[in-house]
Amino acid sequence: MQSLYYDGSWHHAASGMDIVNPFTGAVIGTVGAATDADAAKALASAAAGRAAMKALTSGERSAILHRTADAVAADATAFAAMIVAETGKPLKAAEKEVRRCVNTLRLSAEEAVRLTGETIRFDSFAGGEARQGFYAYEPLGLIVAITPFNDPLNLVAHKLGPAIAAGNSVLLKPAEQAPIVALMLVKKLLAAGLPPLGLAALTGRGSDFGDLIVASAEPAMISFTGGVAVANRIAAKAGIKKLAMELGANSPVIVMADADIETAAASCVSGAFWAAGQNCIGVQRILVEEGAYVAFRDAVVRHTKALVVGDPMLPGTDIGPMIGEAEAARVEAWVRDAVSQGGRVLAGGKREGSVMWPTVLENVPKAASVICSEVFGPVVTLVPFGEFDEAMKAANAPDHTIHAAIFTRDVNRALGAARAFEAAGVMINESTDYRLDAMPFGGAKKGSMGREGVKFAVREMSQTKVVCFTLA
Known part of the structure; x- marks a missing residue:
């Protein structure tokens, strides 16, 4: 299976990895096991896609996400069946996850055109009487998104949807146990008109190439959902970049x-x-x-x-x-x-x-x-x-x-x-x-590292730019 996506096309990996149905034990598919070499190509591809993503108008980003939501809804049966096959989640729970994914994409489409700034009252402090201005939001750049197996479709949508809405390019690393349904969503986004370099995807074991993608200087942000042990490793390797992490609870x-x-x-x-x-x-x-x-x-x-x-x-x-x-x-x-x-x-x-x-x-x-x-x-x-x-x-x-x-x-x-x-x-x-x-969704105490929930994730994946005019 060509399961690595970068440079605008799908690629084979040097070796494969079987995906097993946890209930029957049957192999339901084989995906590529990416290496550092694959990861380097995917990073370069997604970095090159930043310009194309930033150039999209908010209306174009919104339309892409709405078309993707329509496509997922139209193919809901296949998405639900793959969630069941990959994770063992009961069918009725899988069907609900597909509906939530559609909702997440639609919320992202709506937020793409709501991401607005405000005017600033520079005259609120002495010396600013001749100044007027505003702030706006701009994309961070390249987001690395790492997702878990337990909601293998909707949690991918919770990272890709807001990242695209804000105008970022994304490198996706889906869960090694359940990557196929994530790739199905990637294909729907590309078919909906997402710029080919705006998204890259790597399947395989994070232990094989994860250090490279999180330590690279290319990403502006790592968005991770998973366990504390992996989060600690990411934090240790990431260097100076934004981290958003959802780390579980009791x-x-x-x-x-x-x-x-x-x-x-x-x-x-x-x-x-x-x-x-x-x-x-x-x-x-x-x-x-x-x-x-x-x-x-x-x-x-x-x-x-x-x-x-x-x-x-x-x-x-x-x-x-x-x-x-x-x-x-x-x-x-x-x-x-x-x-x-x-x-x-x-x-x-x-x-x-x-x-x-x-x-x-x-x-x-x-x-x-x-x-x-x-x-x-x-x-x-x-x-x-x-x-x-x-x-x-x-x-x-x-x-x-x-x-x-x-x-x-x-x-x-x-x-x-x-x-x-x-x-x-x-x-x-x-x-x-x-x-x-x-x-808004995220952790508290030691797990407090950013917020998901579409509106809030869009802002996490954006940065403000102030524009100030001094009038003659």
Whole structure:
């Protein structure tokens, strides 16, 4: 498969890499494994594309993105099927991801023509009376976009859409486990009229060529979604350039005794197990007020046991495989470790190959990995609490966080929690697993490195230019 794109055409790599369906184990395709030599060519190509991208009018950028959205929507069935095949995401979840991708592209198209500056009142300070002017936004230049497997289409759109809207060229490195659907989107963008040098794409293992593309002086910005270990390596290699990173989380939910317990339980189960728990904002720790603990626990267990586990291509399946057997085995080992420390399995806890059953735990000690680290798998832990301050302290314990949530009927409690949560987003009477593609999205505390959400990403990928006239 010609899966490397640069210099306006598709290329083979010297060696290939099989892409495997995590549920069936079947090879669904082979892509090129790029090398440093390929990466150098792609960087030069994307750098040469900066001029063509900057020269596009905002209307032209918008039209390209709208045409791409139309093309993805028209081919939604094929996109969804490839997401299922590459990641094991259940079909209904894959279909939703395609719809979100279309929305992300349309939001990007709209922001392309909304990226406007303002006039500046130079006469607001003595000596500026004869001056008038404004500021406008210009593209940064070349953006390197590195994306994960868990939303292999929409997270690519969240980087390419805003970058193109702002007038940047892009070098895309999609997830090594799920690159084919990303390449499908690249082809739609090119067919929609994107300048041929405005985009380059490299498939393969980041360990083979990643250092070169992030350390190069050509990119103005690295936009990365993934884990902390890789982020640390990127930061160490990148040198002086802009970094935007979304680094995962260990999402807390607080359930107060006055909440609608049934609604809270159903929402938390969905939020914990969507996409087999491979979700940076998925529910991981649920802190439940003691007076509601038993009722909430029983409802969560009931909803969890009702989930359908199996073939992700079947419309009724709720939980498919994880991205691979090694990841499922890791999660299983974390669950066993929690049990060895006194934890109790209320539902799930078993694994078959790459499929990890949705698992509910209680009585887990604070030091267990399922409590203090990001599980990134279908495991949720229930923890009773007596005092609200105790729950908030536990909720805010992790160094990396994105969303937090609270279920309560008390508006004062809800607003107080919104202030107290050390998170970039607070969901009230909704699980942490809610994201509107138009809203600002990113991390807090050590994970606070820029914002996605189309309007906000467009500005992250732009720079201001001030123009000042001194009048005679």
